[in-house]
Amino acid sequence: MRVIAKKTIVLFYTEHKDAKTALGEWYAKTEDSEWENFAQVKKTFNSADYVGNGRIVFNIKGSQYRLVALVLFRIKMVYIRFIGTHKEYEQINDIENI
Numbered sequence: 001m002r003v004i005a006k007k008t009i010v011l012f013y014t015e016h017k018d019a020k021t022a023l024g025e026w027y028a029k030t031e032d033s034e035w036e037n038f039a040q041v042k043k044t045f046n047s048a049d050y051v052g053n054g055r056i057v058f059n060i061k062g063s064q065y066r067l068v069a070l071v072l073f074r075i076k077m078v079y080i081r082f083i084g085t086h087k088e089y090e091q092i093n094d095i096e097n098i
Contacts, residue, residue, distance in 0.1 A: 053096035
């Protein structure tokens with residue numbers, strides 16, 4: 001899969017240094033994957049949740065942080081739409097359109 005954009009990850013862990021290792025692992029596993037459907041995502045990240053409209057929520061660092069990505073299986077692209085704390089994630093009103 002191709003992750004767009006790594007810069008978002010770097011900016012986040014620059015501010016939240018404790019997330020660097022976990023986000024690095026998420027990025028490496030995602031880039032190495034060739035997912036064709038959500039079931040394959042679940043095999044890689046068993047705590048991932050599909051929330052609609054192509055969006056998948058990933059727990060980062062034991063659910064301390066959340067990453068929401070738009071996953072386009074056909075073209076093998078993962079667009080990071082949000083990275084934040086669990087509390088910030090809970091404040092999202094329209095997760096399907098983030």
